[in-house]
Amino acid sequence: MHIYFLQHAAHAGPARLADWLAGMGHSHNTCHLYADEAPPRLEDCDALILLDGPQAHDDSEAHPWLKREIKLLDRALKSGKPVLGLGLGARLIAARLGAIVSRGTHAEAGWQTVTLAPESPFDLPEQFEAFLWHRDIFGLPEDALPLGGTAASPVQGFAWDAGRVIALQCHLEATAASAAALLDHEPLPAEGPYVQSREAILADPRRFDRLAPLLDRVLSRWLVGAA
Numbered sequence: 101m102h103i104y105f106l107q108h109a110a111h112a113g114p115a116r117l118a119d120w121l122a123g124m125g126h127s128h129n130t131c132h133l134y135a136d137e138a139p140p141r142l143e144d145c146d147a148l149i150l151l152d153g154p155q156a157h158d159d160s161e162a163h164p165w166l167k168r169e170i171k172l173l174d175r176a177l178k179s180g181k182p183v184l185g186l187g188l189g190a191r192l193i194a195a196r197l198g199a200i201v202s203r204g205t206h207a208e209a210g211w212q213t214v215t216l217a218p219e220s221p222f223d224l225p226e227q228f229e230a231f232l233w234h235r236d237i238f239g240l241p242e243d244a245l246p247l248g249g250t251a252a253s254p255v256q257g258f259a260w261d262a263g264r265v266i267a268l269q270c271h272l273e274a275t276a277a278s279a280a281a282l283l284d285h286e287p288l289p290a291e292g293p294y295v296q297s298r299e300a301i302l303a304d305p306r307r308f309d310r311l312a313p314l315l316d317r318v319l320s321r322w323l324v325g326a327a
Contacts, residue, residue, distance in 0.1 A: 101146040101323065105130040106139065106169055108153025108188055111285040115271075115278035116312060117149065120319060133165045139172045147182035147323070148173070150189025152271070154286055157191040157201055157236070170196065182322060183265045187234060190257065190267035197241035197260060206252040207289035208232040210296030211307060214256050214270055216248040221259050223317045224248075229307065230256075230270035230314075233282060235289060237269070252294045266322050272315040276305045 103121060105114050107130050114130070121128050129145075131137050134153070142148075150173070160166040173196055176183050185193040195201045214230050216222065224247075237253050240246055247257030247268065257268040283298050 101126045102144075103128045103147045103149055104140045104145040106148060106150045106172075106189070107132050107134065108151060108155055109134050109285070111281045112152045112154075112187075113278065113281075114149070114151065115273045115275050116315060117273045117319075120315065124319075124323075126323070133169055134163075136165060139165075139168050142172060142175050142179060142181065145181075147184070148176050150183070150185040150192055152187025152189060152233070155188060157188060157195055177265065180264070184319075184322060185267045186271060186273060187269065190269055191236055191238055193260075193265060193267040194238035194241060194258075197244065197265075199239040199241040199244075201236055201238045204235055204237040204253060206292050206294050207235040208250065208252050208294045209289050210294070210301045212250045212252070212270075212294060214248050214250055217246040219245055220248055221245045221263060222247055222257075223321060224314055228314060229310070230272060231274040231279060231301075231308070231311065232256075232270055232294075233286075234269055238267075250294075263321060266318065268318070272311045272318060274308060274311060276302060276308045279308070 103126055131139055155163050191201050211229055212232050213227055216224055216226050240255055240258055244258040244260040246255055249256050256270050259266050289295050
C-alpha cells in the first residue's frame with residue numbers, strides 16, 4: 101500500500117509511523133500542508149494518515165490550507181479508503197463525522213493511563229499508559245466504537261466503518277525524539293492535574309518503547325481490515 105501523511109507542523113512528523121510502514125513493506129509520502137503544499141489526489145494513495153498539529157481543527161481563516169485538507173478528508177471518508185488521524189487529525193475526523201469538538205476542562209500533557217471501553221474493538225490491554233498532548237476533546241460519532249478514556253478525556257479515540265477509519269487522541273506513535281521536538285516548539289499547557297513537566301515526560305525512554313507494540317496492534321488491524 102502507498103500511504104500519504106498530511107503534516108500540519110514541521111516539528112510534528114510521523115515519528116514511529118514511518119519506520120513501521122517501511123518495515124511492513126508499505127511506501128509513504130508526506131504532504132507538508134503547513135508549508136502550503138497542495139494535498140495529494142486521493143487517486144494517488146491507498147490510505148491517508150492525518151498527523152497532529154498545534155492548530156485548531158476549525159481555524160481555516162488563519163490556515164487556509166485546512167479547507168483543502170477537509171475537502172480531501174471528506175472524499176476519503178466516502179471512498180472506502182483507510183483513514184487514520186492522530187491528535188489534530190483525529191479531531192478533524194471526529195468533526196467531519198458529526199461529533200462535537202470542544203475545549204476540555206483540563207489539558208493533558210504527558211503520561212496518563214487509558215482504560216479500554218467495554219465495547220472497544222481495539223486489541224489492546226484493558227489499561228495502558230499513553231503519551232498525551234491536547235486540550236480539545238471530541239464526542240463519539242454516530243456508529244463509531246470507542247477506544248477508551250482517561251480521567252480527563254472519556255473519548256481517547258474511536259473506530260468507524262468496521263475499523264477502516266481510526267481516530268486517536270493518544271499518541272502511540274510517539275518516540276523520545278518526537279516528544280522532545282514537541283516540547284521544544286510548543287509551550288506546555290498551563291499547570292493542571294494532568295500536565296507533567298518536561299523532565300517527567302522524558303525521564304524514562306522505556307515508556308516510549310512500550311508504545312511500539314500497542315501501535316503495532318492498532319496499525320496491523322487497521323491495514324489488514326482495510327485490505
